[in-house]
Amino acid sequence: MDDNVMEDFKNQVDAVQSQADMIEKKVHEIEHFYSNSKKQANSSKGGSAxxxxxxxxxxxxxxxxxxxxxxxxxxxxxxxxxxxxxxxxxxxxxxxxxxxxxxxxxxxxxxxxxxxxxxxxxxxxxxxxxxxxxxxxxxxxxxxxxxxxxxxxxxxxxxxxxxxxxxxxxxxxxxxxxxxxxxxxxxxxxxxxxxxxxxxxxxxxxxxxxxxAYAKMARDISSELYEADMHLDQLREQLVQRCRKMSTEEKRQLSIALTRLSTDDLSRALDIVAQSNPEFTANTEEVDLDIDAQSESTLWRLKVFVKDALQTQSQGKPSASPGGVDNNENKNNNNNNVNSTSKRKREICDALAKTAKKKSKKVP
Known part of the structure; x- marks a missing residue:
């Protein structure tokens, strides 16, 4: 994938992000309106002045x-x-x-x-x-x-x-x-x-x-969210189609890596699988996941997520003590989880871009 194509994808992702920011502002405006309406109703017995x-x-x-x-x-x-x-x-x-x-x-x-x-x-x-x-x-x-x-x-x-x-x-x-x-x-x-x-x-x-007016705005927001979600799905599929397929060895390594995830992270990984496969049931106690049956999009998303999750575990894994879990380290992990969504998004794009470049440099 050349630099121009990557730049085009980046611009489209930024456009969707801007649209999401605008939607968020509208949601806050609607919430503010109904919150004030409720307060005015409760204070209707206030002073005449x-x-x-x-x-x-x-x-x-x-x-x-x-x-x-x-x-x-x-x-x-x-x-x-x-x-x-x-x-x-x-x-x-x-x-x-x-x-x-x-x-x-x-x-x-x-x-x-x-x-x-x-x-x-x-x-x-x-x-x-x-x-x-x-x-x-x-x-x-x-x-x-x-x-x-x-x-x-x-x-x-x-x-x-x-x-x-x-x-x-x-x-x-x-x-x-x-x-x-x-x-x-x-x-x-x-x-x-x-x-x-x-x-x-x-x-x-x-x-x-x-x-x-605000009811109409809420309906419009619902439509905008649907369009933004569809746009992101299209971008994801287009990006995956331009990248190479995951090798058998990479799939094997991914399967091994999944077993090293914590219970919470494994649950999130299974949610990724369930998003593209509605019939799949995410159960962290007994996992029966056919890696070969997953789409390329799902495989790459899993790989990036697993890499991020394992790095987080190795850098900030809370240590057990006789009295229980270290609260300070738990707080750090919570902060890391809050920022993980945007971080993973960037890493997905970077990972896919790198694999595409490697493919283009590969000798026939």
């Missing part, structure tokens, strides 16, 4: 029709905010609402400790601006507006003592506001329930679409 963040992430991934639904939901919420504006108008028309209409004049009133006590100042003019805003500063939920209205009154009650007029005015208006909010609340809860149902439906659609 965490749920909202997850929902926001999922919304960004939804298709255009879902985006349209979001727009409709946003319009419904803005309508609620507009209706809530009527309540706000009634509160601001109260005769005691004037101190809360604009930001507190901290410097003009000499309230030097105001910002030390009040961390989040709020007033009705600021609330109105946010309600009318069309940018990112606008309110996204009517409860946000409600929270700011409460903040206006609670700031005044916090900064001024209970006997102060501003404290009394703030408490009185807050009570009136809470009465009106309770009357308005059923509309809010109804809309929130509708939003929750729509979010659940959207997430279910996303989950189903992802599961369908």
């Amino acid at each position: 965490s749920k909202d963040k997850d929902k926001d992430k999922e919304r960004k991934k939804q298709p255009q029709d879902t985006t349209s639904k979001e727009g409709t939901a946003s319009k419904r919420m803005q309508e609620l905010i507009r209706q809530f504006g009527k309540i706000l108008h009634q509160i601001t028309q109260h005769k005691w609402a004037w101190p809360f209409m604009d930001p507190v004049d901290v410097e003009g009133l000499g309230l030097h400790d105001y910002y030390e006590i009040i961390k989040n100042p709020m007033d009705f003019s600021t609330i109105k601006k946010r309600m009318e805003a069309k940018d990112v500063s606008s309110y996204k939920h009517v409860r946000e507006v409600c929270a700011d209205v409460r903040l206006v009154f609670k700031n005044a009650m916090k900064y001024n003592d209970e006997k102060n007029d501003f404290h009394v005015m703030a408490r009185t208006l807050l009570d009136k506001f809470e009465e009106k909010w309770l009357q308005f609340l059923p509309k809010v809860t109804e809309e929130e329930k509708k939003l929750e149902e729509e979010d659940a439906e959207a997430q279910l659609n996303i989950q189903l679409a992802q599961e369908a």
